[in-house]
Amino acid sequence: MDIQRWRSHPAVQRAIADLSNYQPILETVIAIQQVPAPTFAEQRRGQLVADRLRSLGLHDVVQDEMGNVYARRPGTTQQPGLLVSAHLDTVFPQETDLTIRRVGERIYGPGIGDNSTGVAALLHLAQLYTQHDLPNQRDIWFVANIAEEGLGDLRGMRTVIERLRPTISNVIVLEGCDFGTLHHHAIGVRRYRIEATAPGGHSWGNFGNPSAIHTLVRLATRITDISVPRNPRTTFNIGTIEGGTSVNTIAQHASMLLDMRSVSAPALIDLVSQVDRLIRMANSEHAHVRVSAVSVGDRPSGAIAREHPLVQAAVSAYQLVGATINFQQSSTDANIPLSLSIPAVCIGITDGGNAHRTDEFILPENLGRGLHALLLLSLAASS
Numbered sequence: 080m081d082i083q084r085w086r087s088h089p090a091v092q093r094a095i096a097d098l099s100n101y102q103p104i105l106e107t108v109i110a111i112q113q114v115p116a117p118t119f120a121e122q123r124r125g126q127l128v129a130d131r132l133r134s135l136g137l138h139d140v141v142q143d144e145m146g147n148v149y150a151r152r153p154g155t156t157q158q159p160g161l162l163v164s165a166h167l168d169t170v171f172p173q174e175t176d177l178t179i180r181r182v183g184e185r186i187y188g189p190g191i192g193d194n195s196t197g198v199a200a201l202l203h204l205a206q207l208y209t210q211h212d213l214p215n216q217r218d219i220w221f222v223a224n225i226a227e228e229g230l231g232d233l234r235g236m237r238t239v240i241e242r243l244r245p246t247i248s249n250v251i252v253l254e255g256c257d258f259g260t261l262h263h264h265a266i267g268v269r270r271y272r273i274e275a276t277a278p279g280g281h282s283w284g285n286f287g288n289p290s291a292i293h294t295l296v297r298l299a300t301r302i303t304d305i306s307v308p309r310n311p312r313t314t315f316n317i318g319t320i321e322g323g324t325s326v327n328t329i330a331q332h333a334s335m336l337l338d339m340r341s342v343s344a345p346a347l348i349d350l351v352s353q354v355d356r357l358i359r360m361a362n363s364e365h366a367h368v369r370v371s372a373v374s375v376g377d378r379p380s381g382a383i384a385r386e387h388p389l390v391q392a393a394v395s396a397y398q399l400v401g402a403t404i405n406f407q408q409s410s411t412d413a414n415i416p417l418s419l420s421i422p423a424v425c426i427g428i429t430d431g432g433n434a435h436r437t438d439e440f441i442l443p444e445n446l447g448r449g450l451h452a453l454l455l456l457s458l459a460a461s462s
């Protein structure tokens with residue numbers, strides 16, 4: 080994966096010259112951001128992306144039954160290709176006010192960085208290939224996928240990889256923000272909704288009856304006493320806890336959401352099995368109490384080494400555009416290919432902040448440089 084030799088290619092130089100003006104990219108970012116796309120309701124945004132990809136003359140433009148959008152630029156060889164992907168969905172509900180505000184250099188709008196900028200980068204990369212007839216030896220699949228955020232649980236990417244698996248050998252995942260950030264180490268995540276039910280009753284009259292809340296908080300305490308390794312970094316968090324009826328009612332129902340993470344698959348399995356054991360224990364303490372766990376998230380871990388040619392190509396591409404490189408361990412769409420030993424990196428396109436908040440913003444000045452790095456990386460990864 081030689082970045083340098085692509086820089087001097089005349090067609091590539093023309094494409095790079097195009098990137099000195101970031102305005103057209105910014106216009107695409109905003110056009111995408113204006114179409115609501117909550118997880119599992121990405122249809123309209125997906126349609127817009129499919130139309131743009133079709134108008135570029137790409138091959139095999141389709142939307143699968145879930146709503147993932149695919150397009151292919153054929154390579155000159157039969158070797159397995161490159162997948163470049165960006166997730167369509169946002170964390171914002173349908174009714175969110177998507178009005179854009181400009182304050183100084185900042186452009187504010189819910190979802191503008193995460194991931195309208197990633198999707199816009201995908202479209203402009205495809206456009207650079209078609210307009211300048213750039214030389215990719217391998218097929219490049221441009222994919223805008225659904226369900227990356229929250230309880231989407233990477234469902235879109237799972238389907239994309241299942242469909243393309245035999246035909247691809249490298250993956251580049253795009254995130255709108257954090258220009259210079261590189262992820263090649265995917266954290267595994269498991270999430271449980273733990274529920275307790277009990278007979279309950281009146282706080283005075285039925286005192287002594289089992290309580291769902293008492294059962295759940297005992298279990299919660301035992302979970303918080305689990306000691307997890309610092310290295311490999313492993314974490315847990317009880318994020319919400321709810322239940323009960325009133326102050327003088329012994330609770331019949333209570334539930335909590337538990338998030339468990341680790342950079343190491345065995346360490347995560349170990350943590351989950353300790354939690355499972357505590358749940359079984361809580362279940363066996365009283366005949367009329369029931370404690371159960373439902374999996375509400377399962378993001379597999381995986382990694383490639385920093386020395387891997389794909390990571391090194393991403394480092395060189397970023398260095399050539401003057402980015403400060405920041406390696407991150409994270410949970411992104413790249414988890415899926417990495418967990419299946421398909422080399423993948425996730426890279427950031429421009430600068431910004433407040434992701435997942437309504438005052439999310441981007442600083443568009445690095446859009447051109449982010450695209451420039453992505454272009455060089457994609458050429459290297461498809462040659």
Ligand SMILES: [Zn+2]
Pocket residue numbers: 166193194227254255
């Ligand atoms: Zn994102």
